[in-house]
Each structure stands twice: as C-alpha cells, then as structure tokens.
Amino acid sequence: MPDEQTASLNVLTADIGGSHITAGIYDSKTGFILSETLTRAEVASKGSADEILAAWSGCLRKVLSNSSTAVAGLTLAMPGPFDYKNGISRIKGLNKYESIFGMNIREYLAGALGIEAQRILFRNDAESTIAGEALSGAGRHNRKVMGITLGTGFGSAFADHSITKDLNFGSDKYRDSIADDYFSTRWFVRRYKELSGKNLSDGVRELASLSAEDNVSKQIFREFTDNLSEFLATRIETYRPDALIICGNIAKASKLFLPQLKEKTNTIAIELAELGENAPLIGAASIFKNYITD
Secondary structure, X not given: OOXXXXXXXXXXXXXXXXXEEEEEEEEOOOOEEOHHHOEXXXXXXXXXXXXXXXXXXXXXXXXXXXXXXXXXXXXXXXXOOEEOOOOXXXXXXXXXXXXXXXXXXXXXXXXXXXXXXXXXXXXXXXXXXXXXXXXXXXXXXXXXXXXXXEOOOEEEEEEXXXXXXXXXXXXXXXXXXXXXXXXXXXXXXXHHHXXXXXXXXXXXXXXXXXXXXXXXXXXXXXXXXXXXXXXXXXXXXXHOOOEEEEEOHHHHHHHHOHHHHHHHOOOOEEEEOOOOOHXXXXXXXXXHHHHHHO
C-alpha cells in the first residue's frame, strides 16, 4: 500500500546532461512538469566527484526549497553507461563524469536530500526523452512510437501503449563503424573537416548557419539524410511504428534534412519533438508509477 507521501503522485525529477542538470517537479495527474519548479544549473562534468555531486544535489535542493509541493520520490534521466537498477555510475572514457565512476549515486542523493534510497530511480536519458514525447508530446496520439535522439550521441527507443524500452541503435554496426559515429554531432564535425579542411567551433548549429551559401554544408546534410533514411528503413519495417519522433539538438536544424527524410521515408509519419528539455524529466518521472503500484 502506498503511504500518504507516495499518494501525492508528485515526483522530483531531473535530466543529467553533459554540462548541466535540469530539474523540476512532475505532476502525474496532468502528465507535465510544474513550470514554476523548473530549475537549471551548470555542472563541471570534468571536475571532481565532490564538485559534480554538489552541483546535482544543490540544484535538486533548490527545486524543493522553492516549492511547497510534497514529492513521493526522485527520478533521474542519466547518460550511460550506468547501472540503472543499483544507481552506480559506469561512465568512463567519455571525457565527462570520470570522477564519479563506481560511485553509488542513489546512496549519495538519499543522504544529501533526505529521500529514502528506494524512492530514487534512474532511467536512460534517451529512453526518458522518447518516453516523455510518447506520453505527453509529439507521440501522444499514437499507440506505437519509435523515437531517436540526435545530439552528442545517437539514442533510440520504442514505445508501445506508453511502455517505452531502449533500442540502443547507436551500437548497431553501420558502414565501417557503428551508428553512433554517423548520427551524432561528431560526424558532422569530422565530415566538415574532411571536405573543407576547416574546423567547426560550434558543431551542427554553426554548420547549419553556413548552409545558405556553403555547398559543403549542403552536401553534408544531404549525406546525413541519405545515411539516416538508409539506416532507419529496415528498423521501421521491423517495428512498424505509427510515428517516428526526432529529438535532440540536431533536430533544431531539421529544415536542412527533414523534408528530404520524409520524402525518402514515406511509409511513416515523422514528427519533431515538442517538449524540449521537459521530455526527459517527464519520461524519467513516469517510471515512478511502477513503484507506486508495487
């Protein structure tokens, strides 16, 4: 039986990014984040464990102190590799969060925030983002949704009746490497260097700004569209989703690839994510309902 605290259905939730944390309180009655609780803080992800954990806990405490809303627990959308069941970081070799490798994040946050350890849950960040869009965003009117996140990494998940599972397409073999190497920011940066001999200081955003007059930029977006449509074709056929949702920062340059992608992938509706940074917060928080019903 859930106690009075759990019955409140409000959940403190956060998304751990590569250089920041975004947090807020999720109201499961509405399926959205209480806008007045949304808080963002910068994190020195290459710093010491104390610096990283202090930034996380400080942001979460700020959300709680600025709201009179009681929470039933805490959920976090975390990048991998991570032991989501036990709350232990396995991030290593990714130039971020190295100093917390092997640490029990659940136990730390339980002590720092005064929340019972068993009420602190973790979910993959890409899965959380796509789950949020499937529940309350671009995919909410569809039964089966496939989602991809295009950013510093290539994430993927599949939702059926609002049950969302990570697909891990990023680790699939593609061409001479894996999909993550072709559908992430570093591919754009590397390809621009190969074709132009120049470096991009601001990734895909800078490349998109060049596209009006730069033929190399246009070629790169064409290649990206060809590669992505080729990669997705067999997976769409396998999972047969009602819609494909595209999330992540690269989606901000969608005008340079989405029309062509829709033309090449004409068997499925393709939608851009609607919820922005709220999506992973909602998706992470949604797993707490399983705790409530246990």
